[in-house]
Amino acid sequence: MSVAEPAVFELRDVTYRYHQVKALDCLCLAIEPGNRVALLGANGSGKSTLLRILDGLCFPQEGSVRFCGQPLSEETLARDGFGFRRRVGLVFQNPDVQLFSPTVFDELAFGPLQLRWPATEIRRRVSETLDLMEIAHLRDRSPHHLSMGEKKRVALASILVLDPEILLLDEPTAALDPKSESHMIDFLVRAKGGAKTIVTATHDLDIAEDIADTCCVFQEGRVAAVGPPSQILSNIPLLEQTSLLHSHLHMHKSGAVHAHPHLHRHEH
Amino acid sequence: MHIPDGYLSPSTCAVLYGGALPFWCIALRRVKSLFHTRLIPLISVFAAFAFVIMMFNVPIPGGTTAHAVGVGIATVVLGPWASMLSISAALFLQALFFGDGGLTTLGANCFNMAVIGSLAAYLVYHLLARRAAITASRRVVAAAIAGYVAINASALCAAIELGLQPLLFKNAAGAPLYAPYPLSISVPAMMIGHLTFAGLAELVITGGVVAYLQRANPILLARAAPDARLAESEVLEAARRDTARTIRSLWTAIALLLVLTPLGILAAGAAWGEWSAKDFSNPAARAQIMAVSEHAAPPAQTPRGLARLSRVWTAPFPNYSPSFVRRRAFGYMLSAMFGVGVIILISLFTSWLTARIRPGPGEAETEEA
Amino acid sequence: MPAGSRQTRSFIERTAAALVDALEHAFYAEELARAPGFLQQLDPRIKLLGILALMITVVAVRSLKVIAGLFLVALIIAALSQVPLRSLLKRVWIAVLLFTGVIALPALFVTPGRVVGRLPALGWTITAQGLTSAGFLVARAETAATLCVLLILTTPWAQVLKALRVLKTPVVLVTILGMTYRYLFLLLETARDMFESRRSRLVGKLNSSERRRVAASSAGVLMSKSFDLSSEVYSAMLSRGFHGEVYALDEFESRPFDWIMLGACALVIAAAFWLGG
Numbered sequence: 001m002s003v004a005e006p007a008v009f010e011l012r013d014v015t016y017r018y019h020q021v022k023a024l025d026c027l028c029l030a031i032e033p034g035n036r037v038a039l040l041g042a043n044g045s046g047k048s049t050l051l052r053i054l055d056g057l058c059f060p061q062e063g064s065v066r067f068c069g070q071p072l073s074e075e076t077l078a079r080d081g082f083g084f085r086r087r088v089g090l091v092f093q094n095p096d097v098q099l100f101s102p103t104v105f106d107e108l109a110f111g112p113l114q115l116r117w118p119a120t121e122i123r124r125r126v127s128e129t130l131d132l133m134e135i136a137h138l139r140d141r142s143p144h145h146l147s148m149g150e151k152k153r154v155a156l157a158s159i160l161v162l163d164p165e166i167l168l169l170d171e172p173t174a175a176l177d178p179k180s181e182s183h184m185i186d187f188l189v190r191a192k193g194g195a196k197t198i199v200t201a202t203h204d205l206d207i208a209e210d211i212a213d214t215c216c217v218f219q220e221g222r223v224a225a226v227g228p229p230s231q232i233l234s235n236i237p238l239l240e241q242t243s244l245l246h247s248h249l250h251m252h253k254s255g256a257v258h259a260h261p262h263l264h265r266h267e268h
Numbered sequence: 269m270h271i272p273d274g275y276l277s278p279s280t281c282a283v284l285y286g287g288a289l290p291f292w293c294i295a296l297r298r299v300k301s302l303f304h305t306r307l308i309p310l311i312s313v314f315a316a317f318a319f320v321i322m323m324f325n326v327p328i329p330g331g332t333t334a335h336a337v338g339v340g341i342a343t344v345v346l347g348p349w350a351s352m353l354s355i356s357a358a359l360f361l362q363a364l365f366f367g368d369g370g371l372t373t374l375g376a377n378c379f380n381m382a383v384i385g386s387l388a389a390y391l392v393y394h395l396l397a398r399r400a401a402i403t404a405s406r407r408v409v410a411a412a413i414a415g416y417v418a419i420n421a422s423a424l425c426a427a428i429e430l431g432l433q434p435l436l437f438k439n440a441a442g443a444p445l446y447a448p449y450p451l452s453i454s455v456p457a458m459m460i461g462h463l464t465f466a467g468l469a470e471l472v473i474t475g476g477v478v479a480y481l482q483r484a485n486p487i488l489l490a491r492a493a494p495d496a497r498l499a500e501s502e503v504l505e506a507a508r509r510d511t512a513r514t515i516r517s518l519w520t521a522i523a524l525l526l527v528l529t530p531l532g533i534l535a536a537g538a539a540w541g542e543w544s545a546k547d548f549s550n551p552a553a554r555a556q557i558m559a560v561s562e563h564a565a566p567p568a569q570t571p572r573g574l575a576r577l578s579r580v581w582t583a584p585f586p587n588y589s590p591s592f593v594r595r596r597a598f599g600y601m602l603s604a605m606f607g608v609g610v611i612i613l614i615s616l617f618t619s620w621l622t623a624r625i626r627p628g629p630g631e632a633e634t635e636e637a
Numbered sequence: 638m639p640a641g642s643r644q645t646r647s648f649i650e651r652t653a654a655a656l657v658d659a660l661e662h663a664f665y666a667e668e669l670a671r672a673p674g675f676l677q678q679l680d681p682r683i684k685l686l687g688i689l690a691l692m693i694t695v696v697a698v699r700s701l702k703v704i705a706g707l708f709l710v711a712l713i714i715a716a717l718s719q720v721p722l723r724s725l726l727k728r729v730w731i732a733v734l735l736f737t738g739v740i741a742l743p744a745l746f747v748t749p750g751r752v753v754g755r756l757p758a759l760g761w762t763i764t765a766q767g768l769t770s771a772g773f774l775v776a777r778a779e780t781a782a783t784l785c786v787l788l789i790l791t792t793p794w795a796q797v798l799k800a801l802r803v804l805k806t807p808v809v810l811v812t813i814l815g816m817t818y819r820y821l822f823l824l825l826e827t828a829r830d831m832f833e834s835r836r837s838r839l840v841g842k843l844n845s846s847e848r849r850r851v852a853a854s855s856a857g858v859l860m861s862k863s864f865d866l867s868s869e870v871y872s873a874m875l876s877r878g879f880h881g882e883v884y885a886l887d888e889f890e891s892r893p894f895d896w897i898m899l900g901a902c903a904l905v906i907a908a909a910f911w912l913g914g
Binding site: 017062094096098099110113114119123143159191 | 670674701794797815816818819820866870872875877878879880883885886
């Protein structure tokens with residue numbers, strides 16, 4: 001990676017308040033091109049808010065956000081919104097809010113239509129993406145007839161259809177059954193070859209190693225630690241302190257009871 | 269109150285589509301200027317909400333349940349214009365998927381419930397809740413009454429549209445081609461049901477939801493109440509943007525006229541049960557019918573209909589048509605039902621009012637009657 | 638006041654049942670829309686236009702025989718489209734008869750005109766005009782409702798929306814309708830779950846005012862959720878480049894068959910008006 005290339009996102013002293021409650025508190029963070037970042041944190045640690053700021057959906061009350069060296073604000077986005085919307089895509093945690101169109105086909109076509117692509121190009125891209133995500137058989141289905149796993153896949157497809165350089169994912173494996181979850185992880189691992197920048201917010205430590213080169217641990221709106229997955233995931237005191245990990249009492253076959261750190265796979 | 273297909277003549281339907289159309293256009297423009305790009309998801313989700321509310325069985329005082337329309341709460345939270353669009357969308361889907369109300373009569377149903385309902389609810393709520401704090405119990409009472417008045421204004425419009433059908437549309441033998449009952453039957457029959465059951469359901473839902481939101485989510489209530497004394501000011505970005513205050517006051521005046529015209533007829537007709545053919549042969553009453561039929565029938569049809577009026581009109585109510593014993597009995601029945609309805613209502617209202625005054629604010633809307 | 642507990646359960650159960658019923662009804666419609674049949678194969682635009690025109694005809698003609706004829710046409714279309722008559726009977730005919738029939742009944746007695754009969758016990762007289770009038774009301778309501786149900790049972794909702802757009806309905810309105818339908822299901826499910834969990838928690842008796850409080854707070858919760866949902870959907874739309882305008886991709890091919898059917902429909906309507914206009 002060349003030194004001259006600016007960071008995709010650079011946040012300086014970003015503070016975001018949500019009705020007097022600080023969701024982000026003097027946050028500093030830089031995300032380099034092609035990097036895959038996992039934002040780790042318990043619920044309410046501010047990682048969803050950060051994703052929204054990165055996607056230009058809300059803007060911090062204090063501090064500055066730069067996108068590829070340019071300031072990202074309501075005004076700059078209004079001036080040149082489409083370049084940004086084309087290049088950055090956010091997959092929401094709740095697929096129901098993202099699937100608002102009458103059919104899966106319409107859902108995938110929504111983004112391209114908003115960006116005024118030509119009709120033949122839209123049709124080609126949509127069917128390509130349907131095949132890529134293995135959801136071609138759902139093409140004419142209504143979103144409310146889909147299972148949770150299918151919904152999440154369609155939601156991801158509705159973003160991938162635009163082929164964004166930067167992919168923001170909010171809890172991509174939450175509320176998925178094991179099969180859908182491994183399918184989702186497979187996809188995210190495969191995406192490594194695509195040289196995309198991927199930012200994933202999750203509290204699922206199991207997937208962090210597969211989907212990220214860098215882990216950012218969040219606590220109360222601040223970055224508590226940054227480092228490669230191997231280093232962060234072995235730092236048990238840090239994980240316990242940030243509520244990503246806690247000790248459970250276990251009864252083993254021998255009858256001995258002992259406590260050991262326990263990774264969390266599922267949302268509570 | 270959802271008028272099905274076949275109850276209104278095509279010309280009445282066309283006129284009422286025409287009546288609703290300008291309101292839809294204005295509403296679309298107003299909502300766009302208020303909510304900007306938020307318009308589509310906001311209206312859609314609240315239309316879905318109104319649809320679900322229409323399926324609620326609302327327990328009303330007296331142990332039975334009834335269905336509300338949701339126009340009261342939609343107006344209180346979203347304002348009259350967004351409410352108009354949401355309720356109209358909900359009515360369209362109801363007609364299409366569940367056969368609740370017809371497609372040819374969709375214009376009429378939207379005009380009655382979405383347009384008149386929203387405007388009536390807005391006027392009442394803003395008159396009564398004027399400058400009250402968002403969490404004031406006055407807002408609960410204002411909302412409840414607004415819902416109640418809205419439903420009854422809608423029902424009255426529907427009753428008048430239905431009641432005009434037999435006056436205007438008959439075959440050669442004199443058989444009504446559409447809704448068969450004249451105003452003297454359709455108005456009291458509709459109003460009994462709505463002054464009591466349906467009106468109370470709307471009253472309970474509107475007042476109850478406002479009381480709930482005051483505790484749980486006061487910000488929602490502040491959106492459409494720019495005159496409220498507020499703690500939270502940041503939520504008002506939308507409501508504050510009042511670009512066309514003059515247009516609004518103009519439309520408020522028109523709305524007032526629309527609501528008052530049918531009410532005026534009733535006032536002129538003396539007591540409900542005493543409405544008679546004689547009233548309709550006198551020029552003043554005719555003029556009022558004419559005023560209403562501007563919304564309900566094409567002008568070309570009106571003179572013929574009115575000329576026929578005195579001939580075909582036979583009041584089913586007591587004392588006026590001694591030759592029709594059978595209809596007198598029916599009239600007695602209707603009058604009695606209506607009288608009972610009014611009495612129930614007054615007693616409910618007074619007991620509700622006294623209960624309200626005693627235990628203090630906030631619980632009024634759910635007090636046992 | 639009647640006993641509390643039974644009343645309480647029945648109020649919550651009735652509401653939940655209505656919601657589930659609504660869901661199932663809609664699912665049934667989408668299922669049938671995929672069956673191979675006459676109406677299912679028609680171009681949605683032509684189907685929409687044709688059926689709306691037939692409905693207006695039903696409302697406009699002034700002859701009972703002609704309305705009966707149009708009802709027959711609707712029956713034939715239903716049979717060709719594999720719409721089971723039993724489901725029409727259950728969903729449409731009986732429901733409409735119960736509602737409109739009850740409303741039309743007093744018209745037999747109160748409509749002035751030629752006396753043709755007398756009710757034994759009460760002595761009320763039935764008039765010919767009353768009979769005709771009640772007949773018109775019931776026949777029109779039944780026929781129009783049948784046609785509307787045929788349209789919706791044989792057309793996927795997305796196709797109805799597309800047809801509306803092609804027929805020059807403003808895109809913003811069509812988008813609102815589509816999204817309303819979409820989130821209707823989400824809110825129906827939310828409301829149903831809310832009532833079900835409430836029912837499972839209920840052990841004691843609720844009096845009438847508490848029941849009203851339950852209904853109102855359920856509606857209030859639903860309203861708060863609706864608002865959050867609409868803000869989230871808005872963000873999701875913004876994120877994909879939405880800036881207030883919506884665009885659509887419409888593709889319809891009509892074959893000669895569609896135009897022939899439109900012609901047939903026009904012929905039926907012309908005949909109806911000629912015979913009973």
